[in-house]
Amino acid sequence: MRALVTGGTGKTGSAVVRGLRARGAVVKIASRHPRDPDAVGFDWADVSSHDAALAGVDAVYLVAPGLVSDPERLMVPFIDRAVAGGVQRFALLSSSAIEAGTPGLGAVHAALRARAPAWTVLRPSWFMQNFVDPQHGIGRGVREARAFVSASGAGRIGFIDAEDIAAVAVATLFAPADADLILTGPQALSYDEAAAILSEVLGEPVTHRAITVEAWCARLVAAGMPAPYAAMLGALEQAIAGGAEDRVTDEVLRRTGRPPRSLRAFAQAALQ
Template identity: 55%
Template sequence: MKNSQDFTLVIGATGTTGSRVAAQLAAGERRVKAASRRATPVGGAHAVRFDWDDPTSFDGALEGVDRVYLIPPIGSSDPAAVMLPFLRQARTAGVRRAALLSSSAIPIGGPAVGQVHQALPGLFSEWAVLRPSWFMQNFTGDHVHAQTARADGTIRTATGDGRVGFVDADDIAAVAVRALTDEQAPNTDLVLTGPQALSYDDIAATLSEVTGRTITHHRLSHEQMRRRLAADIPAQFAAMLADMDHSIAGGAEDRTTDSVQRLTGRTPRSFRAFAKQAWRTPAP
């Protein structure tokens, strides 16, 4: 940073990538504001309250900030409605660099956060859009794939034989840190993947090998997937996620990129290496 007194605001600092970005920045002796609804401390970061649904929380979060890591409001089908007013306020408050977490499935100008992606270069002279593929962390913790793998040895998708360049959240965070702190901002979008594109059959086989249990990929139709998701989340968001599975089945995510290697100087983590650590107990 040009001014060591300036803060980096990390929105969603208790989440999968936000917590890692805040911790890595703090470990690098950067001044960090870890923003979340409950102002939860993260590593050596300064905790601040932030809620996309409460604009009164914006001023305090932005005080002293010159760059920001943006996590869209979770589950929103129209994040631009709340994000763009915040970003205009951020620019007025002195923010000059922004790194936005989007998705490899959402192009500039596309649905949801694609609208924010399109607006970002007009708001800030220094920017980056991170477009990671599906997270390896989707197979750990409370994610539905991890839950069903543990409960009955199945992973249910509508992806068919489609392959995905699954990426580790640690690698996403490492790229975000570089995008926020390098002397020159990327000023582009970065599709982030792991080193290999894998089908969900491949994922199930790897988890079976690592855990010693039989884990299988149960294939659903697009409509079955939509209904399954809609039981727990808003119907419009469920339809969008089911559509993403359908796109995977058609080959939309069958790719790998060199973005992690190029930005961080290290090879992205493989799913096998990730699974061996994340599922290291004999039975998940």
């Protein structure tokens, strides 16, 4: 396999690069700031970078450009180019909250289903990495104040380790599912329950405070997020509060042969 990994410097993409290499694939890492000898300059917004990135590859891992509300505008033409150039296999990182055919990543999902020779859409729940990522509001709160807020109340989420998402991406690039897969960790947890686990692991209290969706979106916009993107995330918070993410699936075990990591094990590795 010769694979292009978009988002190859990010949380899931960097693990996909490692996983593909471990299975003998030749990997090109797509990045706006190529540093690795195997990296290729790539910007979703710069169509002139797309052909060179796709040259000579037969598989692609797709991660949408960050903070863009209409990624289909850039990603669907790219998929068309890739298929025309002979790419056989695709794995798209979407979200458990996004159905095929809905605007944004749902439109990319639908395009892949209609046009790719072999494909998988990964629909993970929320990442465990959010609790430790200094770029993420929750991770920053945990790190700086041992406190964070959400607008999802007592709604539960099947938090998943990005490494487990990447493991499924690698498995399905070799054995495409031609389907979308909802990916979760082993347990659905509310933010209060997650805070209790983080408190035990850190040996000091971590607190979660539920705030309104309006207040939560205002915080994101104040931190620099485009308002339409914040509104989209706000709607997802509301859906979580209503139970939309309160589920677990066995897809990580089914596709990789090993169970997904628990939040406790993740936090022990990341925070201790």
